[in-house]
Amino acid sequence: MSQLLKTEQVLREMKQYNIGILALSEIRWKEDNHHWACVGLMMSPAAYRTTIKWTPINESILFAQLVTSHTKLSVILCYAPTNEADDDVKDSFYETLQAVTKDIPKHDVLCVVGDLNAKVGADCKYSSEVLGPHGLGQINENGALLIDFALSNDLVVGGSLFEHKNVDKYTWTSPDGATRNQIDHFLIARRWRTSLLDVCGYRGADVQSNHMVVIACIQIKLRGQKKT
DSSP: OOOOHHHHHHHHHHHHHSSEEEEEEEEEEEEEEEEEEEEEEEEEHHHHEEEEEEOOOOEEEEEEEEEEEEEEEEEEEEOOOTTSSSSHHHHHHHHHHHHHHTSSSSTTTEEEEOOOOOOOOOOGGGOTTOSSSOOOSSSHHHHHHHHHHHHHHEEEEEEGGSSSGGGGGEEOOOSSSOOOOOOEEEEGGGGGGGEEEEEEEEETTTSSSOOOOOOOEEEBBBBOOOOO
């Protein structure tokens, strides 16, 4: 979100689309005449009650862990450098992301989500272990980095697994409306692939952003925890 976050409006959209966990990238909160850019998660009351960990790693990465009926749901929210960023900036981002990922138990439902600024492309032959047949466009450098990260951590790119019209695959539109790309992604651990029912962009959701709301449907049951 490049505009000041309108909390009430976002909450209405969450309720309308039945979103339990909403990942936000490039948000700006206004506080004491200062604007802060960061990542964040908004949760429904039910999701919040199951949250057992909430760890901001830095401005670009946030980790949260929730309890399900059988295991834990580990969510890593990311805002990656742009494709034009210096290589050392990209390397630093992925080194930090890998450091967070490696400490997550293998049996957790691991999801890596956010604005990865990465185009993974439509050619699943590039990496059939990570990509499905329904990607979009041409891969870029950031896309290759994301695929390498997914390969190293046994993740799959959810948006490439489900058939949708191209207009529902685009996640970002340039300010002048001339360019559209799929750069926001939802990755899930391969062992939990069958729990992922769909990933799709929703053009009707109004969150004051040139990024579409990308909704991933996961079939898991959260288990409530008492807050102390």
